[in-house]
Amino acid sequence: xxxxxxxxxxxxxxxxxxxxxxxxxxxxxxxxxxxxxxxxxxxxxxxxxxxxxxxxxxxxxxxxxxxxxxxxxxxxxxxxxxxxxxxxxxxxxxxxxxxxxxxxxxxxxxxxxxxxxxxxxxxxxxxxxxxxxxxxxxxxxxxxxxxxxxxxxxxxxxxxxxxxxxxxxxxxxxxxxxxxxxxxxxxxxxxxxxxxxxxxxxxxxxxxxxxxxxxxxxxxxxxxxxxxxxxxxxxxxxxxxxxxxxxxxxxxxxxxxxx
Numbered sequence: 001x002x003x004x005x006x007x008x009x010x011x012x013x014x015x016x017x018x019x020x021x022x023x024x025x026x027x028x029x030x031x032x033x034x035x036x037x038x039x040x041x042x043x044x045x046x047x048x049x050x051x052x053x054x055x056x057x058x059x060x061x062x063x064x065x066x067x068x069x070x071x072x073x074x075x076x077x078x079x080x081x082x083x084x085x086x087x088x089x090x091x092x093x094x095x096x097x098x099x100x101x102x103x104x105x106x107x108x109x110x111x112x113x114x115x116x117x118x119x120x121x122x123x124x125x126x127x128x129x130x131x132x133x134x135x136x137x138x139x140x141x142x143x144x145x146x147x148x149x150x151x152x153x154x155x156x157x158x159x160x161x162x163x164x165x166x167x168x169x170x171x172x173x174x175x176x177x178x179x180x181x182x183x184x185x186x187x188x189x190x191x192x193x194x195x196x197x198x199x200x201x202x203x204x205x206x207x208x209x210x211x212x213x214x215x216x217x218x219x220x221x222x223x224x225x226x227x228x229x230x231x232x233x234x235x236x237x238x239x240x241x242x243x244x245x246x247x248x249x250x251x252x253x254x255x256x257x258x259x
Contacts, residue, residue, distance in 0.1 A: 003126075005126045005127050006080070006127060007127075008038075008127055008128050008129075009040070009079055009080055009127075010039070010040065010041060011040065011041045011042075011043065011077070011079045012035060012040050012041070012042055012043070012079050012080045012081070012082050012123075013042075013043050013044070013045065013075050013077075013079055013080070013081040013082065014028070014031065014032060014035070014042050014043070014044050014081075014082050014083075014084075015048055015051070015075075015081050015082070015083045015088065015089075015092070015117075016028045016044065016048065016084070017050075017051065017083065017084065017085045017088045017223065018049055018050040018051075019085070019223040019224050019227070020084060020085070020223050023223065023227060024223045024226065024227070024244060026244075026247060027084060027223060027244035027246050027247055028084060028246075030244070030246040030247040030249075030250045030255070031082070031084040031120055031246040032044075033250055033255055034120070034124065034246055034249060034250055034255070035082065037255070038124075038128050038130060040128075042082075043077075043079070045071075045074040045075065047070070047071065047074050048071055048074055049067065049070070049071065050067055051067070051068070051083075051088040051091040051092050052064035052065070052067035052068045052091060052095075052096075052099075053087060053088060053091040053095075053152075053189065054189045054190055055067060056091065056095055056099070057188070057189055057190065058189070058190045061099060064095075064099060065099045065100070068092075068096050068099055068100075068110070069100075069106060072106060072109045072110060072113065073109070075113060075116070078116070079116070080116050080117075080118050080123060080127065081113065081116050081117050081118065082118055082119075082120055082123050083117060083118065083119055083120065084119075084120040084221065084244070084245075084246050085119070085120075085150075085153070085221065085222050085223060085224075086119045086121075086149065086150055086152065086153020086154070086156075086157045086159035086221055086222055087150045087151075087152040087153050087156075087222050087224065089117055089118065089119040089122075089153070089157050089159075090119075090152045090153060090155075090156030090157045091152070092113070092114065092117045093114045093117040093156070093157070094114070094156050096110045096113065096114055097110045097111045097114050119153065119157050119159050119162065119221065120221060120245070120246060121159055121162035121163055121166055121221055121245060122157065122158075122159060122162045124162075124166065125162050125165055125166060126162075130166075131169075132166065132169045132170055132249065132252075132253050133171070133253060134170075134171045134172065134252065134253055134254060139254075140172055140252065141172075142172045142173070142174070143172060143173050143174070143216050143217070143252070144173070144174040144175075144176055144213075144214065144215045144216050145167060145173060145174070145175055145176065145215055145216060145217050145218065145219045145248070146175070146176050146177070146178050146181065146210045146213055146215040146217075146218050146219070147160070147163050147164065147167065147175065147181065147218070147219055147220065148181065148185060148206070148210075148218055148219070148220040148222075148225055148226075148229065149163060149181075149220065149221070149222070150184075150185075150187075150220070150221075150222035150224065150225050151184045151188070153221065153222055154182070159221060162221075163219070163220075163221060163245055166245070166249060167219065167245075167248075170249070170252045170253070171252075172252070173252060176213040176214075176215050177213075178209040178210050178212065178213045178215075179209045179212070180205055180206050180209035180210075181209070183202070183205070183206060184202060185202065185203050185206050185225045185228050185229050186198070186199035186200065186201070186202030186203040186206070186228060187199065187203070187224050187225055187227075187228035189224065192228065199228075200232070203228055203229060203232040204232065204236070206229060207229060207232060207233050207236060207238050207240055208238075210229075210240055211238055211239060211240055215240075216241075217240065217241045217242060217243055217248075218230075218240055218241070218242045218243075219242070219243050219244075219245055219248045220242065220244065220245065221244065221245040221246070223244060226242045226243075226244060229242055230242035
């Protein structure tokens with residue numbers, strides 16, 4: 001069913017994700033700047049942690065439930081919860097209600113919270129109806145990019161289309177499609193640890209496909225995939241820098257210099 005979107009709010013929560021917190025904090029800060037630029041007050045509950053996806057996807061619902069339960073009351077105001085990761089947003093929106101479906105107390109909380117979960121690109125496009133403009137025209141060189149959308153983000157949250165629309169709206173940016181765009185990068189959380197050889201072959205194929213387009217960089221809204229693709233590309237000596245969608249949007253619209 002097509003999602004019904006609310007009117008633009010004045011205040012939102014940010015769920016920063018554990019990967020952003022520990023490995024790519026700049027992506028989280030840039031997401032905040034994008035939201036604040038739209039006139040929003042952004043709240044960041046300090047008690048938040050992981051969405052529980054690693055435990056859940058590894059077949060450990062009890063552990064995933066404990067992680068989620070510790071955070072159900074952190075987002076008590078009726079504000080949207082913005083997640084700069086399609087896979088984490090999918091976990092919170094679609095799987096948290098399942099984890100608590102038999103709990104008479106936590107179940108209603110999880111279902112109500114799930115309705116307020118938005119992936120960053122989805123929220124900017126569908127709720128805020130953002131109009132992206134280059135505030136420093138002529139100062140940035142044209143740039144070509146390829147997109148990568150994590151498996152769960154693509155299939156659970158439909159975030160590929162959001163990324164496509166946002167990138168296509170940017171002046172001076174050309175989006176190129178590559179043969180293996182719809183395929184998994186091989187990360188898959190614990191999958192990369194349990195099946196390292198298969199994971200390595202998958203990311204190698206992804207990098208080769210992206211590089212074949214001649215794109216200047218790869219952009220994604222999922223930090224786990226970015227870490228996997230970016231480090232594998234460096235290890236291979238492949239010319240494929242990676243950037244989170246939030247950072248890319250902010251940079252291309254005059255919000256920050258290239259890192």
